[in-house]
Amino acid sequence: AEQSPKAFHCHDMSECPVSGDAASPSTEEEPAGFADLSELPVEVSERRPTCLHCYRPEKVCLCPFLPADPLEVSTCLYIVQHPAEESRVLRTVPLLAACLPKGKCKVLVGRRFNEERHPELASVCKDSHTLILYPGSDAENLEELDKDFTTPPHNVIIIDGTWSQAKDIFLRNSIFRLPKQVQLNSATCSQYVIRTQPTNMCLSTLECAAVTLSIMERNQAIPEVLLRPLQALCSFQLQHGAQVHHSKEHLLKSGLYDKPMPRNKRKIKRMQKLLTNQNI
Numbered sequence: 001a002e003q004s005p006k007a008f009h010c011h012d013m014s015e016c017p018v019s020g021d022a023a024s025p026s027t028e029e030e031p032a033g034f035a036d037l038s039e040l041p042v043e044v045s046e047r048r049p050t051c052l053h054c055y056r057p058e059k060v061c062l063c064p065f066l067p068a069d070p071l072e073v074s075t076c077l078y079i080v081q082h083p084a085e086e087s088r089v090l091r092t093v094p095l096l097a098a099c100l101p102k103g104k105c106k107v108l109v110g111r112r113f114n115e116e117r118h119p120e121l122a123s124v125c126k127d128s129h130t131l132i133l134y135p136g137s138d139a140e141n142l143e144e145l146d147k148d149f150t151t152p153p154h155n156v157i158i159i160d161g162t163w164s165q166a167k168d169i170f171l172r173n174s175i176f177r178l179p180k181q182v183q184l185n186s187a188t189c190s191q192y193v194i195r196t197q198p199t200n201m202c203l204s205t206l207e208c209a210a211v212t213l214s215i216m217e218r219n220q221a222i223p224e225v226l227l228r229p230l231q232a233l234c235s236f237q238l239q240h241g242a243q244v245h246h247s248k249e250h251l252l253k254s255g256l257y258d259k260p261m262p263r264n265k266r267k268i269k270r271m272q273k274l275l276t277n278q279n280i
């Protein structure tokens, strides 16, 4: 039977483009409530064969875009992942892990981390060769730290989640304030256009890791290798009808933001701040 594009999306939810909260999915021909349903995380059907290497459904396997051999790096990444991120439709961490040697990208899922439950992570946090990537006034710009990060090898902790999830994890777990706090200062614009970013400067975890590793390893070839599967994923999504999800900032500035303005004063202030942000 012939399938409409909508039927395709309903059938193959792991490729469903609806992922960001500022997305404006066309709902006119859908029964009421579908838009809400489509934003629920969808479990991959057990029947559908999954590639054992990239963990993607076989028909959208990204292995051809992964490096033939894992990227050689001395830095070890610890990805602290909010549980909600694990079930999101579009995730970048599995792609990152597939590009790196086993043991150089460790993923820990949770909200609360402490020495008792996470002794390995706690000792990594106490290690003077560990950095945590979390922007803020206390953070130093990683690009400006003139240091050899490869001898001895360093660890970098990256929090994977939305801004508010990452903030919650960082502020509520005292072990994450032990490592030196760093941020990325580069004007790298997000190439990951599928997910809606709160601002243009907010990069996906994969992009953050790519930029971080290129600085740590002093190897400018790293981002290209790490971002190749992401670009393939994005172009696949775009070919299958995903809308390009611009950041809220972009939508506001270009007058394309079509959601009702918030009533909450704090939210309005935040949006005004986005509009007057001079950095973009």
Ligand SMILES: [Zn+2]
Pocket (backbone or CB within 6 Å): 051, 052, 053, 054, 055, 056, 061, 062, 063
């Ligand atoms: Zn694969």
